[in-house]
Amino acid sequence: MTKISDGSSGTKRSEIGGIPTRYIGIGVIVVLAVWFLFANLDKVQIQFWVFTVTAPLWIALLGTLIAGAALGWLLKGRRGR
Template sequence: MTKISDSSGTRRSEIGGIPTRYIGIGVIVVLAAWFLFANLDKVKIQFWVFTVTAPLWIALLATLVAGVALGWLLKGRRGK
């Protein structure tokens, strides 16, 4: 693992020239895709007023997308 200082003086770690942050993101994406495709059964999803039958992977993907969007929206608040 190599530590490099960028122009702002912060240190970044790299493995084989690839920032470790990107490697971590890649691992999480692969694991999430594997988990989604391992859950192909149909399930009933009950909302307040109605019920929908859909493959479980769609519900999991929607939850993942909502979590990513929420994290992205709250990311800007962390620095303030």
């Protein structure tokens, strides 16, 4: 059951079984991302502007995931401005 609790900072948080829903959402996304990475183990050619490399697809997907997470982390501070 979803429970609304009042945190010490005066903000309301949703919890399921005592775990904040934000952590549950992050956990679900991480599990799905890892599953997606391991479902794509074939080797592919990745072409950059100047050169081409052959690597497993999961490495390219992991690099894209990390780059997206880094961009999200860097841009999250701009929301409040």
